[in-house]
Amino acid sequence: MNYKDYDIANFITDEFFIQWIKSPNENNSHFWEKWMAQHPEKRAMVNEAANLIRSVKYAHSPEFTDKMYVETFEQILKADNEHSSVKNSKPTPISSSSKGSFLFFIPLRGIAASVLVLFCLWAQYEAFNYRPEPVEKAEIPLIKRSNLAGQKSIIDLPDGTRIHLNSESEIEFPKEFSADFRLVRLKGEAFFEVKKEQRPFLVESGSTKIRVLGTSFNVRQKTNEPLYVALVTGKVRVDAVNGDQVILNPDEMLVMEKDGKFSKTGFDPMDVTGWKDNYLVFKSAKFSEVKKKLELWYGVNITFKGNPDKDWTYSGVYKDEMLENVLRGVCMTSGMTFKIDKKQITITNPK
Amino acid sequence: MINNPKLPNKEEVNVYPLGHSESIKVYENKSDMDIWNAFNKGDEFAFNYIYRMYVIVLFKYGCQMCKDQSHIQDCIQNIFIDLRRKRGSLSEVQSIKSYLFKILYRELIRKSNKSKEEICKEPEKIQKNFSIEFSQETKIIHQENDREKFEKIQDAINKLTCRQRQAILLLYEEGMTYKEISVAMDLNEVKSARKVVYRALSTLKSLLQKK
Numbered sequence: 163m164n165y166k167d168y169d170i171a172n173f174i175t176d177e178f179f180i181q182w183i184k185s186p187n188e189n190n191s192h193f194w195e196k197w198m199a200q201h202p203e204k205r206a207m208v209n210e211a212a213n214l215i216r217s218v219k220y221a222h223s224p225e226f227t228d229k230m231y232v233e234t235f236e237q238i239l240k241a242d243n244e245h246s247s248v249k250n251s252k253p254t255p256i257s258s259s260s261k262g263s264f265l266f267f268i269p270l271r272g273i274a275a276s277v278l279v280l281f282c283l284w285a286q287y288e289a290f291n292y293r294p295e296p297v298e299k300a301e302i303p304l305i306k307r308s309n310l311a312g313q314k315s316i317i318d319l320p321d322g323t324r325i326h327l328n329s330e331s332e333i334e335f336p337k338e339f340s341a342d343f344r345l346v347r348l349k350g351e352a353f354f355e356v357k358k359e360q361r362p363f364l365v366e367s368g369s370t371k372i373r374v375l376g377t378s379f380n381v382r383q384k385t386n387e388p389l390y391v392a393l394v395t396g397k398v399r400v401d402a403v404n405g406d407q408v409i410l411n412p413d414e415m416l417v418m419e420k421d422g423k424f425s426k427t428g429f430d431p432m433d434v435t436g437w438k439d440n441y442l443v444f445k446s447a448k449f450s451e452v453k454k455k456l457e458l459w460y461g462v463n464i465t466f467k468g469n470p471d472k473d474w475t476y477s478g479v480y481k482d483e484m485l486e487n488v489l490r491g492v493c494m495t496s497g498m499t500f501k502i503d504k505k506q507i508t509i510t511n512p513k
Numbered sequence: 514m515i516n517n518p519k520l521p522n523k524e525e526v527n528v529y530p531l532g533h534s535e536s537i538k539v540y541e542n543k544s545d546m547d548i549w550n551a552f553n554k555g556d557e558f559a560f561n562y563i564y565r566m567y568v569i570v571l572f573k574y575g576c577q578m579c580k581d582q583s584h585i586q587d588c589i590q591n592i593f594i595d596l597r598r599k600r601g602s603l604s605e606v607q608s609i610k611s612y613l614f615k616i617l618y619r620e621l622i623r624k625s626n627k628s629k630e631e632i633c634k635e636p637e638k639i640q641k642n643f644s645i646e647f648s649q650e651t652k653i654i655h656q657e658n659d660r661e662k663f664e665k666i667q668d669a670i671n672k673l674t675c676r677q678r679q680a681i682l683l684l685y686e687e688g689m690t691y692k693e694i695s696v697a698m699d700l701n702e703v704k705s706a707r708k709v710v711y712r713a714l715s716t717l718k719s720l721l722q723k724k
Contacts, residue, residue: 174714180684218670220576220644222644224582226573234568238597360664
């Protein structure tokens with residue numbers, strides 16, 4: 163068959179064409195470029211075929227590290243002198259009879275060919291029906307979820323993404339995501355487990371945009387505090403309002419001030435993301451921090467009586483613990499006392 | 514024929530054992546058969562070249578059949594050790610890459626004490642062997658409305674049988690010819706490789722029609 167009679171199915175199964183897409187060299191490039199120039203009407207189809215070919219990738223592609231490279235090479239050379247292990251590493255040839263089991267194909271050439279023709283018709287139809295979508299069809303209703311102090315919630319989005327929303331936080335998202343991207347707006351703190359798919363996932367927090375494909379990370383922006391973005395897995399890009407872009411790798415945390423100044427640090431996952439698994443974590447926390455965290459976590463109001471100890475800090479981890487037990491733990495090491503009256507807590511330092 | 518494995522970046526070359534980058538220069542314009550013959554005659558540069566060019570793709574390929582990376586590393590080591598021992602009596606090879614793919618495939622089967630069918634068992638397996646990612650990175654930016662169609666293709670692709678995915682990956686990801694695919698997949702005839710590919714693409718179509 164002549165190339166000019168090719169349909170898309172012919173292209174995607176033609177080795178010379180695939181070679182040009184996958185490993186262009188002088189020879190095949192010369193041929194195909196000339197051919198394309200002579201057959202401009204085939205350009206759309208060729209593009210479609212090329213896209214299809216390029217899109218097929220290994221889903222898992224672990225890296226062969228430099229260390230592995232050198233290690234393996236050295237082992238191979240070393241083995242030249244060790245004949246004792248010959249027996250172990252000698253592959254047993256696979257008998258040719260075992261190949262037979264794979265050749266159970268029914269001769270379906272004719273059927274396959276006709277199906278391929280259908281496939282090509284469909285692909286052509288798709289290719290010619292390409293029309294840019296109208297920008298905004300209709301206003302998609304927005305859903306707003308918010309938590310008061312003492313509340314936490316898990317929100318599952320229609321795309322499979324899971325959001326852990328912390329106390330005193332609010333998230334807004336459309337009932338249905340658009341075809342181009344998935345955008346949510348966050349006030350406060352949330353942990354995202356983003357479902358991987360083609361559309362990028364965008365988190366708008368204040369004037370900052372966080373862009374991801376599939377990943378898990380924590381975003382925290384409280385009033386009068388810097389923005390914290392802590393990445394657990396995957397990769398995220400943070401676009402600041404001033405145009406700066408920061409890429410985060412796993413275990414990195416971005417701290418961005420209101421004026422756009424930022425720095426990257428590591429973080430303690432328990433400290434930063436433990437809340438979503440109901441871990442209440444204090445890490446060398448000053449009294450003011452402990453007070454604020456407890457108020458948020460349990461939705462209570464804490465008053466302090468006595469003289470504050472400036473050097474006092476508290477570290478501890480609680481999971482699913484009653485407020486009373488946490489207060490007991492906090493006060494035990496310090497000699498403070500506490501009193502619970504419904505939502506009103508009084509902590510007293512007798513010293 | 515010569516495949517075009519991706520050459521590593523220039524600055525990376527220094528971390529590799531001495532002589533590897535030189536071997537590339539010596540051999541990059543020679544045919545696979547010549548390189549293989551030189552290796553068979555004991556030319557260490559030829560061995561360095563082969564190792565340099567194919568060990569990384571071999572590893573990636575191995576990882577499609579087995580999740581244990583150190584096991585794959587061992588198998589790769591074994592096949593090279595064995596090839597070096599057999600120097601002087603190696604048979605002719607037209608495509609080094611597909612030949613290495615074949616012997617790695619056999620080594621993995623041998624080591625796992627599994628049959629070819631078992632190593633390719635599907636589809637119940639949680640982590641499928643030879644799973645394909647159908648990625649449309651450049652496309653999402655320009656043609657968002659194609660997304661749904663590509664999701665369907667992605668879906669359909671991963672409903673293919675393991676052998677079909679293997680063939681499609683060899684064809685598109687590795688850029689192999691049907692002849693090379695038949696060698697790598699240990700098939701008797703080139704025709705069989707074509708059949709697997711054609712069947713895969715027709716299955717794709719029928720799946721897409723069902724919607």
